[in-house]
Amino acid sequence: MSHGNDAHIRPRPPKRLLVVDDAALVRAYYRQALEQPGGYTVDEAFNGIEALEKALSGPYDLILVDVNMPKMDGLTFVRTLRTTEEIACLPVMMTSTLNRDKDIAAARALGVNLYLVKPISADDLRLFAAIMTGATEP
Amino acid sequence: MSPLLAQFLVEAREQIAATTDGLLGLERDPHSVSLLNGVFRSVHTLKGSSGLFDFPALTAVLHAGEDLLVTLREQRLVLDPAMLDQILAALDLVAEWLDHIEDTESLPDTAAERGRPVIAALRGWLSSPPADEPAAAATSGTADGDDTPALPAWLDSVPDAALTGAAERAGVAGVPVLAVTYRPESQCFFKGDDPLALMAQVPDRAHLAVEPPAAWTPLAEYDPFSCVLAFRVLTTAPRKEVAHLLRYVGDQSEISDIAPADLALAGLSPVTGPASSLAEPLALLLERGDRAGLAEAARTMAGDEAAGDTAAATVLRRLARLAGVEGMDPAVLEALIGALRGDDTPPAETAGEEPADLPPTPPQPPLSEPVLRVLNEQCRTLAAVRSAAWLAGSIGAAAKVASNALRFSGRGDDAERVLQAGAAALDAGAAKPLVDAITAILNPPPPAPVRKPAPPKRTLRKAAAPAKAQAPAKEQPPVSVPQPAAANSSAAAAGNGGTHDGSERPSTVLRVDQGRIDALMNLIGELVVAKNSLPFLARRAENVYGSREMAREIKEQHAVIDRIALELRNGIMQVRMLPVSTVFQRFPRLVRDLSRKLNKHVDLVIEGEDTQADKTVIENLFEPILHLVRNSLDHGIETDRAAAGKPDAARLTLAASQDNDQVIIRITDDGRGIDPVLMRDKAVEKGLMDRDAAQRLSDGEAMNLIFAAGFSTAAAVTDVSGRGVGMDAVRTAIEKTGGRVELTSIPGTGTTVSLHLPLSMAVTRVMTLEVSGRQFGIPMDEIAETVRIPRADVVAIKDKEAFLLRDRIIPLVHLDRVLDLPPKTESEDIAVLVVRIDKQPVGLAIEAFGEGMEVIVKPLDGPLAGMPDYLGTALLGDGRVLLVMNLKEIVE
Numbered sequence A: 001m002s003h004g005n006d007a008h009i010r011p012r013p014p015k016r017l018l019v020v021d022d023a024a025l026v027r028a029y030y031r032q033a034l035e036q037p038g039g040y041t042v043d044e045a046f047n048g049i050e051a052l053e054k055a056l057s058g059p060y061d062l063i064l065v066d067v068n069m070p071k072m073d074g075l076t077f078v079r080t081l082r083t084t085e086e087i088a089c090l091p092v093m094m095t096s097t098l099n100r101d102k103d104i105a106a107a108r109a110l111g112v113n114l115y116l117v118k119p120i121s122a123d124d125l126r127l128f129a130a131i132m133t134g135a136t137e138p
Numbered sequence B: 001m002s003p004l005l006a007q008f009l010v011e012a013r014e015q016i017a018a019t020t021d022g023l024l025g026l027e028r029d030p031h032s033v034s035l036l037n038g039v040f041r042s043v044h045t046l047k048g049s050s051g052l053f054d055f056p057a058l059t060a061v062l063h064a065g066e067d068l069l070v071t072l073r074e075q076r077l078v079l080d081p082a083m084l085d086q087i088l089a090a091l092d093l094v095a096e097w098l099d100h101i102e103d104t105e106s107l108p109d110t111a112a113e114r115g116r117p118v119i120a121a122l123r124g125w126l127s128s129p130p131a132d133e134p135a136a137a138a139t140s141g142t143a144d145g146d147d148t149p150a151l152p153a154w155l156d157s158v159p160d161a162a163l164t165g166a167a168e169r170a171g172v173a174g175v176p177v178l179a180v181t182y183r184p185e186s187q188c189f190f191k192g193d194d195p196l197a198l199m200a201q202v203p204d205r206a207h208l209a210v211e212p213p214a215a216w217t218p219l220a221e222y223d224p225f226s227c228v229l230a231f232r233v234l235t236t237a238p239r240k241e242v243a244h245l246l247r248y249v250g251d252q253s254e255i256s257d258i259a260p261a262d263l264a265l266a267g268l269s270p271v272t273g274p275a276s277s278l279a280e281p282l283a284l285l286l287e288r289g290d291r292a293g294l295a296e297a298a299r300t301m302a303g304d305e306a307a308g309d310t311a312a313a314t315v316l317r318r319l320a321r322l323a324g325v326e327g328m329d330p331a332v333l334e335a336l337i338g339a340l341r342g343d344d345t346p347p348a349e350t351a352g353e354e355p356a357d358l359p360p361t362p363p364q365p366p367l368s369e370p371v372l373r374v375l376n377e378q379c380r381t382l383a384a385v386r387s388a389a390w391l392a393g394s395i396g397a398a399a400k401v402a403s404n405a406l407r408f409s410g411r412g413d414d415a416e417r418v419l420q421a422g423a424a425a426l427d428a429g430a431a432k433p434l435v436d437a438i439t440a441i442l443n444p445p446p447p448a449p450v451r452k453p454a455p456p457k458r459t460l461r462k463a464a465a466p467a468k469a470q471a472p473a474k475e476q477p478p479v480s481v482p483q484p485a486a487a488n489s490s491a492a493a494a495g496n497g498g499t500h501d502g503s504e505r506p507s508t509v510l511r512v513d514q515g516r517i518d519a520l521m522n523l524i525g526e527l528v529v530a531k532n533s534l535p536f537l538a539r540r541a542e543n544v545y546g547s548r549e550m551a552r553e554i555k556e557q558h559a560v561i562d563r564i565a566l567e568l569r570n571g572i573m574q575v576r577m578l579p580v581s582t583v584f585q586r587f588p589r590l591v592r593d594l595s596r597k598l599n600k601h602v603d604l605v606i607e608g609e610d611t612q613a614d615k616t617v618i619e620n621l622f623e624p625i626l627h628l629v630r631n632s633l634d635h636g637i638e639t640d641r642a643a644a645g646k647p648d649a650a651r652l653t654l655a656a657s658q659d660n661d662q663v664i665i666r667i668t669d670d671g672r673g674i675d676p677v678l679m680r681d682k683a684v685e686k687g688l689m690d691r692d693a694a695q696r697l698s699d700g701e702a703m704n705l706i707f708a709a710g711f712s713t714a715a716a717v718t719d720v721s722g723r724g725v726g727m728d729a730v731r732t733a734i735e736k737t738g739g740r741v742e743l744t745s746i747p748g749t750g751t752t753v754s755l756h757l758p759l760s761m762a763v764t765r766v767m768t769l770e771v772s773g774r775q776f777g778i779p780m781d782e783i784a785e786t787v788r789i790p791r792a793d794v795v796a797i798k799d800k801e802a803f804l805l806r807d808r809i810i811p812l813v814h815l816d817r818v819l820d821l822p823p824k825t826e827s828e829d830i831a832v833l834v835v836r837i838d839k840q841p842v843g844l845a846i847e848a849f850g851e852g853m854e855v856i857v858k859p860l861d862g863p864l865a866g867m868p869d870y871l872g873t874a875l876l877g878d879g880r881v882l883l884v885m886n887l888k889e890i891v892e
Helices: A002-008 A026-035 A049-056 A075-083 A100-107 A123-135 B003-028 B033-050 B056-073 B081-105 B113-123 B131-142 B151-158 B160-173 B195-200 B239-245 B247-252 B262-266 B273-288 B291-304 B310-323 B328-341 B367-382 B386-408 B412-428 B431-444 B457-473 B484-499 B513-541 B548-576 B588-599 B616-618 B622-636 B675-683 B691-696 B699-707 B727-736 B887-891
Strands: A016-020 A041-045 A063-064 A092-096 A112-116 B178-180 B205-211 B231-237 B253-258 B578-579 B602-607 B612-614 B651-658 B664-668 B740-748 B750-757 B765-771 B774-779 B783-790 B795-798 B800-805 B808-814 B831-835 B842-848 B848-855 B870-875 B881-885
Touching: A002 B056, A016 A026, A016 A049, A026 A041, A026 B003, A026 B033, A026 B178, A049 A063, A063 A123, A075 A092, A075 A100, A075 B386, A075 B808, A092 A123, A100 A112, A112 A123, A112 B367, A123 B367, A123 B386, B003 B033, B003 B588, B003 B831, B033 B056, B056 B081, B081 B113, B081 B842, B151 B178, B151 B205, B151 B881, B160 B178, B160 B231, B160 B310, B160 B622, B178 B195, B178 B239, B178 B774, B195 B205, B195 B231, B195 B431, B205 B247, B239 B247, B247 B740, B253 B602, B273 B291, B273 B310, B273 B328, B291 B310, B291 B831, B310 B328, B310 B616, B310 B783, B367 B386, B367 B431, B386 B412, B386 B675, B412 B431, B431 B578, B457 B881, B484 B870, B513 B765, B513 B848, B548 B578, B578 B616, B588 B622, B622 B664, B622 B727, B622 B750, B675 B691, B675 B699, B699 B727, B699 B740, B727 B740, B727 B750, B765 B842, B800 B842, B831 B848, B831 B887, B842 B887
Parallel strands: A016 A041, A016 A063, A063 A092, A092 A112, B602 B651, B774 B881, B808 B842
Antiparallel strands: B178 B231, B178 B253, B205 B231, B578 B612, B651 B664, B664 B750, B740 B750, B765 B774, B765 B848, B783 B831, B795 B800, B800 B808, B831 B842, B870 B881
């Protein structure tokens, strides 16, 4: 993305995202995709437990969470999130390489707001993050 | 290389190592769930990461491996040792590609080609191998798209009778008709699939069609063994039954629900012209509930009024037949009458579900595909949430996301409306108000009189979505958060939070480039050398400038700097320390492969793998140990162990331990041992020594002949030991790192080879000495003691000299003669340095002893590089260069 493009982005309070994935590389990738060109503030957590702690100390506009993680997987995390009063209504984007119907159905049943199958291009990531957070420009 | 790729390579190698460990663990303990999970996680993560880059072949191989592991994890397959072989082979291939990526940032050109057989092997285990990635994504795409064609186009080609029959049964039973499409994968026959027979088993089948491919391949290239057909079935059986029947080909088949009313419309051509006017009287009959009259009227009309209009006649015939069926769903008949009328708007009741209070909106910015997807997704999620415990949270989140999506699209009013609907839904404890609001925005009521295309599929979804959303709401009482369950799970989360160990936190471990550590180590080496100049300075202060006081102070400062430099050095050495396990961990796999190749059963035992040593030492260990392990497996361990009275499983032990500043690695086998008699014979035969000399060797010495250059006892060169430069290669390699090799063996019982290695190669303690006025260094490790002996005590034995030290005859070597330097003084006493060369004491006659110091020995390079007599050079504190001798070479 060129500087010229950046200049068009209207100033706005940066949206805060929490990226939850056990793979440092994936977190780095999301950060790279969202932070600079997207203008988001990105925090990271490496499993569900840490994510809950961070979410509680929020506020966040969107949580991007992986399914397969040690200690507390993504589904358990979302269930706990949705049943914890202060953070129950946080929008969640779940990303995973699992692409079977039943995986997606399981995520929906927990109130996941969008399920994207990895790999996800940086453009898609930015676009959907913008849609879900209501950012005025992608 | 981008930092991301560099990080990927590092992590990928770690994941491969972890996976290999796990797989070998599984081989020992095939039922370990935790090992299997660990292996799966590693492969899964690896695959996920690889997807961030453009390495399709690599990702495909990992994907195949992951699929196999998933199947194992879900216990749909039982672990077979051959599977492990194939997964390991796949990992080998991936590791090889990683190397290539590191060099060129791309996969080799042959990658796809080489990956294919590996993938095929892995997929071979799966009874229903999922299609590869893009196809799988496509499948999930269609799954996503319940909202896309509810009426598959192929229905139009289904014969009228079959359609009507299906609509009849479904319309009476009030269940949807299932439209099944099954595209067997081309290789399905080789998996024992019989697609036609399978389709014939679908219960309550109304229609079965075999569909040829869109284009046939030319006859010359036609492969009769690959399946190119697709199968279509219409059935009124319950979805569960059909899905169960197709459970092994789930990824190749597609099942969609079709409402009877929609099915009844399939295959109809649009009705235009005068026949449309027939609809009104029929609608009236239906309204009155006069089914028999309706059927009769339709039948008559088909024969008379609509005789010339095939489209209308078909509709009427169908209507006549269905209207005559007891218990037919009126919606079906209504739909048919609607079709006759020439409109395809939904039947009145269904449309009535539309929330009426939404004012028609003025022209709005259109919603893009992704936004539509997100909005749809919210409806579906809300419909899917079953538990009251998180319904409220889900409503809140969905409302937020939906309104954000609308705001993103510049539809602030709609966004506001959705938020209000969300609040209403929360109050009601049911998702319906929110779903309705979103649905209304997705499907705006058509602007007034234009009754144009609102295709049937939309009708279907509109009707279905609110119904689905109501389902959970009906079952559950109004919800208030938090639930007790919520408190429990968050408490559990907090509890777990306290126990997770810090090792997983990425922030506590630094990944540092090797080069930086090496540079630091070099600097510290120079610091040590610079520090060594202080004693010289002190001496100068005293001797040249006559200030003893100054000399004393310098010495004091030297002691301080010395201590700091030592601590600094130790600290950096700690950083450079690697556990021996980094080398040992490669052996389980190697031993496993080698022992299979040799058809010997070998248990590898690893001990003391936490022992640490300097990186350079560790890095130079693999080759020698590999050589020794190969030798043990190939020559040491008997082929027929029962004959030797030993258990079938041989035992090979790799043990590491630390002894002062040495690391000792022992490679022990319980094989046949080394026969000293054979060794002596061999030595004579190879011309290394004459028979007498050989006989004089002790058994231990004879066994150690194995390390002599050009000595190999193996009768045959085998694949495993390779051409075997012999054990002297091992000895040379170990000695190069400043270590030594020892061997003990008991014939018939086993052999132990121990490698004694320095903890660190970076700094060497040397003793300086003078020969003919020149200074040399000798590694301190080799020095046993320093003595002065009267010249008279030196005795001559033949042409050699020796002296007596504590009743032991020790050969004396004059270094000045060996080095071809002019002899200097002929004093009364001779300074003798007693050193150990191959454990044998040797006296070195020198001119004067110097001091001990720590130096960094740099190997000779340039034209001097080939000189074996010197280990290298070291820089002294006063700037002079010290040659450090390789005593073994010099004295021999």
